[in-house]
Amino acid sequence: MTNVLILCVISLLMSLIATINTMRADIERLKNKLNTIAKTIGVEDLDSEELREVEKLISDGNKIKAIKKYRLLTGVGVPEAKKFVDSRSYNSLNS
Numbered sequence: 001m002t003n004v005l006i007l008c009v010i011s012l013l014m015s016l017i018a019t020i021n022t023m024r025a026d027i028e029r030l031k032n033k034l035n036t037i038a039k040t041i042g043v044e045d046l047d048s049e050e051l052r053e054v055e056k057l058i059s060d061g062n063k064i065k066a067i068k069k070y071r072l073l074t075g076v077g078v079p080e081a082k083k084f085v086d087s088r089s090y091n092s093l094n095s
Contacts, residue, residue, distance in 0.1 A: 058088050 050073050057066035063085055070081040 054085070055088060058085055063089065 054066050054070050054073070057063075057069060066085045066088075067078065067081045070076070070084055071078065074081070076084075
């Protein structure tokens, strides 16, 4: 009975590991597709230096300049840039 239980647990663990590996591969494939789509439509990730520039403007109280800079870097519209800056402003006030 103990051997059967051990075999069941081992097979369950092997099944879980296989499922996790499949999910990781799926996530990686989706990341690649999303990056391709983002580049195609002109939306690219900000690097940490660019993000620090925007956050510095926010922390200095220059929200309008931060919105303009974020728009310039990302190509998003005013509402999206304002939402981003406001969310960062809120986060910096509460930290």
